[in-house]
Amino acid sequence: MPQLTRRQRHDQKIQRRSLVISGLSLVLVVFALYVLIPLAPGWQAVKTSFFNWDILVRTFPKLLSAFVVDLKIFLWSAPLIFVLSLSIALARNTNRPSLFPLRLFGALYTDLFRGVPVILLVYLIGFGIPGLGLARPYNSPYIWGTVALVLGYSAYVAEVFRAGIDSVHSSQIAASRSLGLSEGETLRYVVLPQAIRRQVPALMNFVIALLKDVALLSFIGPIEVLRQANVYKSLMANFTPYVGAAIIFLCVTIPITRYADYLMAKQRRQRIA
Amino acid sequence: MTAKLELKSVTKSFAQQKVVDDVSLTVATGEMVCLIGASGSGKSTLLRCVNLLEAIDDGEILLDGFDIAEPSLPPDPIRRRIGLVFQSFNLFPHLDVLSNITLAPCRVLGLEKSIARDQALDLLERFSLADKAYSYPDHLSGGQQQRVAIVRALAMEPELLLLDEITSALDPELIGEVLDVVRKLKAQQMTMLLATHEMSFAREIADTVCYLDRGRVVETGAPEQIFNDPVKQRTREFLARVSG
Structure with missing residues (x-):
C-alpha cells in the first residue's frame, strides 16, 4: 500500500468525521419522526382520517382519471403561454417607433398580471366573464380558467424570455448583421435560439408550477383531481x-x-468549463 | 488598378471623443492594406464603420465609387458584399461549423441548402477544416474557431474582407495557422483591409501600411518605407515602442 501524503491523511480524517456526523443526524431525525409523532395525542385520529389505506385504494383510480383533466388543461395551456409570453417579450424589446404602442402594452401587461395572484385571476376571469351571459359552450370554466392561467403565467414567462434575449452578447448580433442578415433574421436565427436554450432550466420551473396551479381551476368548476x-x-x-x-x-x-435540476447543473458546468 | 474602397475624410465620435478623425484611405482591387497603431487608435472602429455596424458622423465611404455611407440607404445589401472577421471570432455557439457557414448564404442569398452545404464543405476542405464540419464552436481551439470565422465570411463571396485583430485573442502557437489562411487569401488576390498588432506579418504581407494614431492617419506607404524609413517622428516612435 502506498504511503499517504499528509494532505491525504488529513482529508481522509475529515471525510470520515463528516460521514459519522451525517449518519448520526439522519438516524436521530428518523427516530424522532417515527417514535415521537405517534406519541402526539391526536395521532390516532390523524392516522385514520389522512392515512386510511382502504379509502386510498378505493378512491385512487377515480382520482387518477380526474388527474387526466389536469394534464389536458396543462397540455393546452403550456403552448399558449409559450407563444403569448414570447410575443410579449418581443414586443417589449422592440425599439421601432411604429411599434411603440405594442411596447407600452407589453410593459403594462406584465406589470398588471404579475401583480395579481393567479387564484384571483382564476376567480375574476372564471366567474366574471361567463357572468356576461355568454351562451354555452363559451361560458365553459375550462375556457376561462385556461385564459386566467395563460394570462397570469405569460406575464412571468415573458420576463424569463426577455432576460434570455438580453443575455445574448451584442457581438453575436454584430456578427450576424455583418453577414447581411436583417434585424428580424438575426433575432430568429441567432438571438432567440440562444436565448431560449439558455432559459430552459428557468422555464422548466414554470412548467412544474403550472402543472400544480392547474388545480386552482377546481374553484370554478372542472372536476379535476383536487375537486374530485x-x-x-x-x-x-x-x-x-x-x-x-x-x-x-x-x-x-x-x-x-x-x-x-439536472439541466441547471449541466448548464453551470458548461459555464465554468 | 481601380479603387475597391475609398474613404474620404471619415469621422466618427463616441460621446464627444473623436475615435476616427478625418481618415482618408484607398484600397485598390486585390490590394492588402494593413492598419497598424496602438490599442484605441481607432483601427477597429474604422473597420466597423466600413461594414456599417457603426454610422459615421461625416465623410464618405465609397465602395466601387458608390457612397455607402449615405444614411438613407438600407445597410443589409451592402453588408453582404463586405466580410468582417472579429477579434473574438463571434461564431454562433448554438450551430455547428457547417450551419455557421451556411446560415447567411441560405437566408440572405437564398441559396439552396444542399448547394450552400457543398460550397461550405469545399471551403472547409481548402482550409483544412473538413473534419470539423459537424463540430460545435466550443469544441474547437481558438485558431480553428478563427479559421471557421474566416470561412464563414468567405462563404458570402465578399468583394472586400475586413479583418479586425484576428490573431489578438489567440495563444502564440495558434497565430501561425490563422496567418497562413490570410496568406492564402492574399495569393488569391482577395481585397483586404486588416487591422493588426503583428508588425512582422504586416511587413511581410501588406501592399500598403497605414499608421493610425488617436484616430488620425499619420503616415501611409509601402511596408518597406514605413518600417525602414518612416517619414514622421510619431511613426518612428511607435515602431520603436512595439519592436521594444
Missing part, C-alpha cells in the same frame, strides 16, 4: 383522498424537478 378529492372527502368524511391527490402530483412533478 374534495368530493370524496365530503362523501367519506375522510381526508385520505387529498393525500392520494398529493401522491399523484408528486409522481409527475418529482421527475420533472429532477430533470430541471
Whole structure:
C-alpha cells in the first residue's frame, strides 16, 4: 500500500468525521419522526382520517382519471403561454417607433398580471366573464380558467424570455448583421435560439408550477383531481383522498424537478468549463 | 488598378471623443492594406464603420465609387458584399461549423441548402477544416474557431474582407495557422483591409501600411518605407515602442 501524503491523511480524517456526523443526524431525525409523532395525542385520529389505506385504494383510480383533466388543461395551456409570453417579450424589446404602442402594452401587461395572484385571476376571469351571459359552450370554466392561467403565467414567462434575449452578447448580433442578415433574421436565427436554450432550466420551473396551479381551476368548476378529492372527502368524511391527490402530483412533478435540476447543473458546468 | 474602397475624410465620435478623425484611405482591387497603431487608435472602429455596424458622423465611404455611407440607404445589401472577421471570432455557439457557414448564404442569398452545404464543405476542405464540419464552436481551439470565422465570411463571396485583430485573442502557437489562411487569401488576390498588432506579418504581407494614431492617419506607404524609413517622428516612435 502506498504511503499517504499528509494532505491525504488529513482529508481522509475529515471525510470520515463528516460521514459519522451525517449518519448520526439522519438516524436521530428518523427516530424522532417515527417514535415521537405517534406519541402526539391526536395521532390516532390523524392516522385514520389522512392515512386510511382502504379509502386510498378505493378512491385512487377515480382520482387518477380526474388527474387526466389536469394534464389536458396543462397540455393546452403550456403552448399558449409559450407563444403569448414570447410575443410579449418581443414586443417589449422592440425599439421601432411604429411599434411603440405594442411596447407600452407589453410593459403594462406584465406589470398588471404579475401583480395579481393567479387564484384571483382564476376567480375574476372564471366567474366574471361567463357572468356576461355568454351562451354555452363559451361560458365553459375550462375556457376561462385556461385564459386566467395563460394570462397570469405569460406575464412571468415573458420576463424569463426577455432576460434570455438580453443575455445574448451584442457581438453575436454584430456578427450576424455583418453577414447581411436583417434585424428580424438575426433575432430568429441567432438571438432567440440562444436565448431560449439558455432559459430552459428557468422555464422548466414554470412548467412544474403550472402543472400544480392547474388545480386552482377546481374553484370554478372542472372536476379535476383536487375537486374530485374534495368530493370524496365530503362523501367519506375522510381526508385520505387529498393525500392520494398529493401522491399523484408528486409522481409527475418529482421527475420533472429532477430533470430541471439536472439541466441547471449541466448548464453551470458548461459555464465554468 | 481601380479603387475597391475609398474613404474620404471619415469621422466618427463616441460621446464627444473623436475615435476616427478625418481618415482618408484607398484600397485598390486585390490590394492588402494593413492598419497598424496602438490599442484605441481607432483601427477597429474604422473597420466597423466600413461594414456599417457603426454610422459615421461625416465623410464618405465609397465602395466601387458608390457612397455607402449615405444614411438613407438600407445597410443589409451592402453588408453582404463586405466580410468582417472579429477579434473574438463571434461564431454562433448554438450551430455547428457547417450551419455557421451556411446560415447567411441560405437566408440572405437564398441559396439552396444542399448547394450552400457543398460550397461550405469545399471551403472547409481548402482550409483544412473538413473534419470539423459537424463540430460545435466550443469544441474547437481558438485558431480553428478563427479559421471557421474566416470561412464563414468567405462563404458570402465578399468583394472586400475586413479583418479586425484576428490573431489578438489567440495563444502564440495558434497565430501561425490563422496567418497562413490570410496568406492564402492574399495569393488569391482577395481585397483586404486588416487591422493588426503583428508588425512582422504586416511587413511581410501588406501592399500598403497605414499608421493610425488617436484616430488620425499619420503616415501611409509601402511596408518597406514605413518600417525602414518612416517619414514622421510619431511613426518612428511607435515602431520603436512595439519592436521594444
